[in-house]
């Protein structure tokens with residue numbers, strides 16, 4: 001148990017979602033990280049220890065979703081697996097990341113009008129070798145031909161990331177979905193600020209693609225994306241970022257993008273106006289929320305009050321990334337994968353739980 005909890009705590013891409021989905025993810029990681037070998041030792045421990053029966057049984061219970069059937073000719077669905085083909089697997093500038101395109105026959109694409117395919121959604125990819133599944137976010141949704149593109153990181157001891165990286169064009173993998181990560185609703189928010197770390201950017205790429213980039217209609221919502229990666233080579237590849245940066249340049253009233261890196265592993269790029277070498281800190285969030293103190297300096301030194309967000313403001317801050325980043329920006333998740341109170345920088349700025357969502 002403690003080993004499993006340890007693993008879940010070390011995850012660096014905990015894209016958590018609405019409570020039920022977050023729960024799915026936590027369970028999938030906890031159970032799946034325990035591969036067959038671990039399950040046997042866990043069973044042994046269970047027999048010896050006896051007293052932890054209920055808790056262990058919870059994690060050892062057969063996973064109905066993972067053992068769901070596979071149907072070749074039925075529309076893509078969360079209830080069963082659909083075979084998909086690896087159409088492309090492209091290296092990125094950092095060896096831990098790949099852009100992977102999967103395809104299903106176009107007649108198996110669910111009706112694109114279905115709300116299940118409105119942002120933000122993900123699908124489970126099943127590692128056939130050890131029968132585990134993990135959710136991944138199609139960067140630009142699914143097209144009419146049944147293609148989905150993913151930006152996937154592999155971890156040194158991670159199961160599914162390494163497995164999917166090893167797949168070649170033409171190989172078959174099994175997927176099930178779509179599963180709602182967070183239900184976007186048009187016209188509710190005046191401002192949306194997205195804060196991401198690492199592959200935590202993927203749900204925001206999907207959201208921006210669906211709401212801004214693939215639509216001719218203008219939006220009244222102002223979007224800001226603050227994204228952080230360890231280093232420039234670990235940033236999402238050009239194909240992923242360029243459409244966002246181009247839109248931000250063409251329509252600064254609709255989208256602002258600022259990229260952050262902790263350190264520089266390349267001779268170029270750092271120092272550009274859209275790439276900063278630091279963490280996403282309080283001044284950056286204050287700027288993103290347009291809370292800068294514009295009073296003259298002599299008025300500012302006489303009062304040191306922190307600016308706060310009006311609870312009536314229709315602003316939404318979405319945060320997705322490693323646990324440590326989520327905790328620093330928005331406060332940690334609560335017990336049983338609940339959202340927990342709003343803390344961190346956003347808590348100091350007075351944002352309410354109606355204005356923040358931790359993915």
Ligand SMILES: Cc1cc2nc3c(=O)[nH]c(=O)nc-3n(C[C@H](O)[C@H](O)[C@H](O)COP(=O)(O)OP(=O)(O)OC[C@H]3O[C@@H](n4cnc5c(N)ncnc54)[C@H](O)[C@@H]3O)c2cc1C
Pocket residue numbers: 007010011012013014015016017025029033122134135136137138150151152153154155156157158159160161162181199202
């Ligand atoms: C809704 C959603 C969408 C997502 N979308 C994406 C996406 O688009 N792209 C993406 O890359 N990720 C995404 N993720 C994360 C993804 O689902 C996986 O969690 C991630 O790929 C890690 O899975 P894994 O099987 O490779 O690693 P796991 O086996 O789950 O391991 C994860 C971590 O634990 C460590 N670990 C594993 N075994 C041990 C051990 N025995 N001891 C100590 N540490 C260990 C690994 O080194 C790694 O750091 C998403 C998550 C969610 C919830």
